[in-house]
Amino acid sequence: KAGVTQTPRYLIKTRGQQVTLSCSPISGHRSVSWYQQTPGQGLQFLFEYFSETQRNKGNFPGRFSGRQFSNSRSEMNVSTLELGDSALYLCATSTGGTVQNTEAFFGQGTRLTVV
Amino acid sequence: AQKITQTQPGMFVQEKEAVTLDCTYDTSDPSYGLFWYKQPSSGEMIFLIYQGSYDQQNATEGRYSLNFQKARKSANLVISASQLGDSAMYFCAMRQGGTSYGKLTFGQGTILTVHP
Numbered sequence: 554k555a556g557v558t559q560t561p562r563y564l565i566k567t568r569g570q571q572v573t574l575s576c577s578p579i580s581g582h583r584s585v586s587w588y589q590q591t592p593g594q595g596l597q598f599l600f601e602y603f604s605e606t607q608r609n610k611g612n613f614p615g616r617f618s619g620r621q622f623s624n625s626r627s628e629m630n631v632s633t634l635e636l637g638d639s640a641l642y643l644c645a646t647s648t649g650g651t652v653q654n655t656e657a658f659f660g661q662g663t664r665l666t667v668v
Numbered sequence: 669a670q671k672i673t674q675t676q677p678g679m680f681v682q683e684k685e686a687v688t689l690d691c692t693y694d695t696s697d698p699s700y701g702l703f704w705y706k707q708p709s710s711g712e713m714i715f716l717i718y719q720g721s722y723d724q725q726n727a728t729e730g731r732y733s734l735n736f737q738k739a740r741k742s743a744n745l746v747i748s749a750s751q752l753g754d755s756a757m758y759f760c761a762m763r764q765g766g767t768s769y770g771k772l773t774f775g776q777g778t779i780l781t782v783h784p
Contacts, residue, residue, distance in 0.1 A: 584770045596759065596774040609769045641711050647770055657703060657763065657772060659713035 555579065557646050559660035566667050571632040574663045578625050578646035582658075585627040587619060590641040590662075599642075602627050603649070634667045641665075670695045672760050674775035681750045682783050688735070689745040689778050691760030699765035702743040703772065704734065707757040716758075719743055750782045 558577040566572050578585055586609075587599040598611040602621035619629040625646075631638055642663045647656040671694040681687040693702065704716040719727045719734045727734045735744040747754055757779050761772040 586770050586772065588772075588774075595776055596761075596772075598771050598773070601770045603769065609771050611771075643711075643713060645713070645770070645772065649770075656715075656718075657761075657770070658715055659705070661710070661712040664711065 557582075557644060557658050557660035559642075559644055559663050561663060562661065564663060564665045566634050566665065568634055568636060568667055570634050571630060572634060572665060573628050573630045574642055574665075576627045576629075576644035576646070576660055578627070578644075579658060582646035582648055582656075583625050584647045584649055585621060585625065586645045586657075587627070587629050588643045588645065589613075590643060591639075596643075599629065631665075636667050639665060639667045670697075670762060670764050670773045672762050672773055672775035674760055674778050676778045677776070678779045678781070680781050680783060681747075683752060684749055686746060686748045687750055687780065689747070689758050689760075689780065691743045691745065691775060693741050693743060693760075693762050695741075695762065695764055697764045701763045702734070702736070703761040703763070704732070704743075704745045705759045705761065706754075707759060707777070709756070713759070717745065747780075752782050752784060755780060755782045 560575045584603045586601040590596045601609040605621045616632045621627040645657045645659045673692045700721045702719045706714045717729045717732045719736045731748045733746045757777045759777045760775040
């Protein structure tokens, strides 16, 4: 059974550009959550998608957006990149994302550097 | 508001000894789940163990066990027989019920260093 796949693994972008990151969940997983990890702020929740619908959102500006496709693959987009967006972006997937669900498996992350 | 606190920024342990990593949480929701993850320098988050708030027994997974004290709102991770490969950052996380859905709230993490 394949794990959670995030692409690309590394990315270097220039301020003002936009970027799209991808997360392919484990087969059968319909919930995909995104997190930003920085040395200063730690791990922060961006948003969660379930069955193509965003059902939870963290406190990030509108430049951060996402979507989920019918095959449960998810993308997140960051527009007008700022230096502070440099971070490790992680996605986590599970079957349903309810509190009784014991799963939350992460991908290897995408390390974004904004110069 | 939900909150996870890991008070140990760094811990050191001798190879083959046991180590306890502390985690306390704050929630008013009776239904929640607690997770521990290991993050090596490569960056990936590796799932270690899960404890549900209604579970009667402490969770165990191989060399990992979770010391769950519900009244004290603590969920400490115990690693027995430490190995050099256990050196990494460890995160405690909580998932709540209600409209939080799949959201995980993380603690600040503890860097574990295993000495030979």
